[in-house]
Amino acid sequence: MTQARGRARELAILAVANELLEEQGYDRLSVDAVAARARASKATIYSRWPDKPSLVAAALIVRSRDQPRLLWHAQNLREDLVAFVELCVRLAETESLTTFIGLLAAAEREPVLSEAVHQTALLPRRQDCRDIVQRAIGRGELSSPNVTEKIFDLVLGHILVRYLATRRPLDPGEQIEFVDDVLLPSLQASDVRSALPSK
Numbered sequence: 001m002t003q004a005r006g007r008a009r010e011l012a013i014l015a016v017a018n019e020l021l022e023e024q025g026y027d028r029l030s031v032d033a034v035a036a037r038a039r040a041s042k043a044t045i046y047s048r049w050p051d052k053p054s055l056v057a058a059a060l061i062v063r064s065r066d067q068p069r070l071l072w073h074a075q076n077l078r079e080d081l082v083a084f085v086e087l088c089v090r091l092a093e094t095e096s097l098t099t100f101i102g103l104l105a106a107a108e109r110e111p112v113l114s115e116a117v118h119q120t121a122l123l124p125r126r127q128d129c130r131d132i133v134q135r136a137i138g139r140g141e142l143s144s145p146n147v148t149e150k151i152f153d154l155v156l157g158h159i160l161v162r163y164l165a166t167r168r169p170l171d172p173g174e175q176i177e178f179v180d181d182v183l184l185p186s187l188q189a190s191d192v193r194s195a196l197p198s199k
Contacts, residue, residue, distance in 0.1 A: 009044075010048060011062065013034065013038045013048075013055075014058055014059040014062045014063075015059075015062075016034050016037045016038040017029070017034050017056060017058075017059035018059045018060075018062075018063050019037070020033055020034060020037065021059065021099060021103075022096055022099055025096075025098055025099050025102045026056060026099070026103050026105075026106045026113075027102055027106070029052065029056070030052070031045055031046070031052055031055065034055065053106070053110040053112045053113045054112050056103075056113060056116070057112045057113050057115070057116035058116075060103075060116045060117065060120045060121075061116055061119065061120055063120070064119075064120035064121075064124075067091060067094075067120075067124075068090060068091070069087075069124075070083060070084060070087050070128045070131075071083065072131070072135070076136075076139065076141065077132070077135075077139070077141045077142065077184070077187075078179060078180075078184060080135060081132065081179045081183050081184065082175065082176060082179050084128055084129070084132060084151070084155065085155055085159075085170070085175045085178060085179060085183075086172070086175055088125065088156060088159050089159060089169045089170050089175060092159050092160075092163060092169060093169055097163045097164070097167070103117055125152060125155075125156065126148075126152055129148045129149070129151040129152045130145070130148050132151060133145050133147055133148045133151070142187070142191050144190075146190070147187050147190045147191055150186060150187060150190055151183070151187065154182065154183060154186065155183070158170075158178060158182075
């Protein structure tokens with residue numbers, strides 16, 4: 001088997017793992033089921049990934065490469081925040097909430113899965129927040145980088161709680177309302193506090 005064919009086979013197996021993860025959730029997913037649907041032997045799978053957490057972690061990493069990215073066309077902080085909230089809502093809509101919560105729970109037990117969730121779901125969004133703040137500082141809209149975590153916590157927390165409570169996403173009007181009524185006032189207040197001299 002050539003290297004290219006081997007890689008193609010790996011990607012096919014990982015695609016099946018992602019399909020079953022979405023359909024069944026992490027706890028119900030089994031290596032046997034992945035092997036059966038991918039028409040691969042368990043020996044083939046275990047020769048590449050030593051266990052289920054490693055297989056699912058690799059599947060998450062591959063899937064993350066096709067996720068939408070935040071585009072940097074905004075002219076001000078408000079536009080950046082609207083774009084970021086819209087992106088997070090879109091990403092949330094591509095995930096089964098039950099599956100994502102199951103992954104978070106499993107990640108508490110499995111370090112390799114924890115790292116994959118961090119790298120694919122959390123780290124890119126934290127980087128988006130850092131970029132938003134740096135752009136705002138460059139435009140003179142903010143003065144402190146300390147508000148980065150506030151964007152991350154408020155946006156992801158609000159979207160997750162919304163899905164848990166109502167099982168529906170923020171519509172475009174609600175996204176803008178959240179930015180104008182919650183995010184911007186909170187960031188501006190935190191930025192002012194950060195700029196004050198410590199006592």
